Amino acid sequence: MTSPEILLRDLTDEQFLARYDCDRFTATVLSNRLRYSVQHVVTGLLHRAFSPIIALCYDFAACICAPPEQNYAMSAVTNGLSVFLGTMSDAVRVAVEEYGADRLVPGDLLVCNDVYRIGNHYNDVCFIRPVFHDGRIAGFMALRAHQLDIGGMVPGGFSASKHNIYEDGLVISPRLLYHAGEPVRETFSLIFDNVRGAELMLPDFKTIHGCCSLGEELIQETIDRYGLDAYLGSLRYSCDASAESMRRALAELPDGDYEGSGSLDADGVDDSEEYTVQLSLRKRGTRLEVDFSGSSRQARTCINAGPLDAKTAIGVGLKMLLAPASEFTSGTFRDFDVVIPPGSIASALPPDGAVFCYYEVQALIVTILLRMFGPVLGEDALGGDFGAAYVHNANGVGPDGTPWFCSAMAGGEHGPRGGSKEGDGDGCSCSYIFNLMSPSTESLEADFPLRIMRREFVTDTAGPGTHRGGAAIAKDILYTQAADHQTVPLRFRKPSGVGVHGGRDGALGGVWIFGKDGAQPDTLVGLGSSVYADATAVAGTLDPKTQAPDPDGTYFYFGKTPVWSTGTGATWRYLTNGGGGWGDPFARDPEQVKRDVRDGYVTVAAAERDFGVVVKGDPHWDPEGLTVDAAATARLRK
Structure with a gap:
């Protein structure tokens, strides 16, 4: 029989110090300080960006990831685009390890956008800044931002008609955009020789470089003030706190097997085929297995998602439903496993499994979770x-x-x-x-x-x-x-x-x-x-x-x-x-129904048909004169 988990709040001061190399007050302060730091970074991007989709839509997110010995765990992330939350840590790990952590020096900025390496779509370019302290990597400042265009057959990229990766856009494998603080000319040339709107993207790239440099400075200030051990301990603490929150929420969910499915209408070839996402959730104790087996084959055009995108949707959906109060980190994913057959709508393979509209698959997954857990959660x-x-x-x-x-x-x-x-x-x-x-x-x-x-x-x-x-x-x-x-x-x-x-x-x-x-x-x-x-x-x-x-x-x-x-x-x-x-x-309160009729959300006929409320009067010519016929409503509802 396994011993019960000791909650973070129940650790003694000595146990907490031994686990995180700092006291609980310092760990909490640093966790909040790092979240503030990344939010400060993207506030600067929002107000200095040139591309409309960044400046007007907030299509970006930034995070702090732990060093390689902590497996690049995402310990702090901005209140930004949720579709990035499950891809950022993996993007940093894959890009850094492919390029080589030992080749990085202070002032470097890695760039990558390959959907099969780091998730999302090609326009969502990831920028990764290593943070050094005393000659070693202490972490990473990462920023992912949607770029105005990335080449391909459609200006801007948003289309369901692209059939393969060659039509989708420029693939950027992990490479340096800046080296030791200086721009790498061949990388800039590679990108801007292949995209539209370079006159807006170029200043954005320079702004993003400045924002990542600011993030590095803020992290280094934290280390200088509190010490490296306390900083690294706070990274572990942030992830452990999120994992504990999700674990406790899963424990409240009844054990069992849950099934659900939903579909996208069609791909860009014809309307003969709906594309189904099939979910099987097996929950035992505090563990959850999410299985996508039975989902449709990968679509013939770019409405597919990659496995990191599917993972994101599961994490965001479960957290929204079960544990909305805690912070989102890599720890959020710790207690569930995801099984995704390759070559499916949720895990497409190149070159013909083009990925662009991944967010549509993610939204569908969330809908399936809402319907699946509706009967279980009851009033929640x-x-x-x-x-x-x-x-x-x-x-x-x-x-x-x-x-x-x-x-x-x-x-x-x-x-x-x-x-x-x-x-x-x-x-x-x-x-x-x-x-x-x-x-x-x-x-x-x-x-x-x-x-x-x-x-x-x-x-x-x-x-x-x-x-x-x-x-x-x-x-x-x-x-x-x-x-x-x-x-x-x-x-x-x-x-x-x-x-x-x-x-x-x-x-x-x-x-x-x-x-x-x-x-x-x-x-x-x-x-x-x-x-x-x-x-x-x-x-x-x-x-x-x-x-x-x-x-x-x-x-x-x-x-x-x-x-x-x-x-x-x-x-x-x-x-x-x-x-x-x-x-x-x-x-529903009849007075609320009357207000809905007055405000134009519900017609008089629908109030009676759908809510069993009889509203008298004319909502167009005398909206404030509407009344509820209480007797008729009572008879109808009975």
Whole structure:
């Protein structure tokens, strides 16, 4: 019989000192100090970046990794992009060991982006700065940031049509970008000879170098003040604290075998095949095995993920559901194992298993976890979100001959989340697996030839519940110049906003083009279901005649036209999926339902149908005069 685990808080002062080479107060101070240090680093990047996707969207993360003798463990990470959390430590380990730790000197900056080595996609370039103390490596400052372009067949890269690694973009194996503080000319030439937008990426690279140098200085200041042993002990302590938090959460989960699955709509070849992620979770005591066996083969185009991306989604999803209060470190992953067959949608192999839309597989994994654990968690369950990024890629040439492209900022990237025991779902956020900012309308309109005509909640799209999900968002983007477009909506066949604890699923959305061949500028398109009949339906499960969303309708395949060309004045509409509800809708406070009717989230008819609440009055002409018919509501709910 194994002895019970001694919790960190139960260690004596002598035991703590022996384990971490510092007292518990110092370990806590240093853990927080290092988290502050990396956050300080990325704050500088946010305010000095040139590329819009960094400066406006927060598409980056930074971390401190331990030295090789601690297996490069990620001990502190920023409140940045969650899709990077499970790849950073492995990226540092793989890049450093392939290049050679013994070849590194102070002032070096390694760079790498190969998805099969370090995860994510080629645009997510990883920059790694060794931190030396008394001639030895004491750790690493790592920063991963999405770059505007990395070459390949599509400006900006966001497309589901790329078939292999050669179409995907430039592969950068681990190499020096800076050596002893000086730029390595051949590395800069290799990269900027193969990418678009180098005039923005070059200053960003220099800024990132400065940010990593700042991170190194902050780490060295910590070592100089507290000593190397205390610093190294705090790295171990941070990971152990996260591992303990997850271990205790797993112990509360009933032992058993859990099964779940979900699918992406199609790849970029045709719509004949849905791509399924199959999860089998075997939980015993404080250990968990996550098995992806049975998942679909790798897709024929770049909607695949790599194994580190799948690992990330499992870690983020489990922590969000089971242990949300602790810090995220490499220790978060310590007590579960991941089994992923190679050559699958979650573990694609080169050259034909192209990886770009890895984040869509990650979001799907989180949806599966939400549905799988909903019955087990009971009132602690969390409703599903809008489930995808609905990324849009547009490019063209301006009147003066200057090319432009706008990637992953003017589509359906933000939408609703699900309800929980704490309340209704958020209305406008990124999906759970992300942590991106929504770029301001003014910034987008200043940088690109487009106008954001609408960003509006849509009635009767939120999943009903005691606490309803967030309502779907309709976002209309009018392009003031002719352009070519790629769109990647992969979650319109089945609801992603899963209802939990008695709540119901959110509605399905879609994508359309109004005035595809050109339209009057400043044309505002209505929201009623009748407007879609004359539009070009791009994606969604829609009524084949009206082309309005219909869960019993026909699936419209986004890739039937790989590149959508539009004239001046064309408007793209992205309607996200709705968030899932939490709890029995008939238990929702009737006054809350009345407020939802007043605020346009729910119609009078849906209040009666979905919530059993009879609302009297006219929400359009007299919203403050609405009343609840208590007697009729009681009869209906009974």
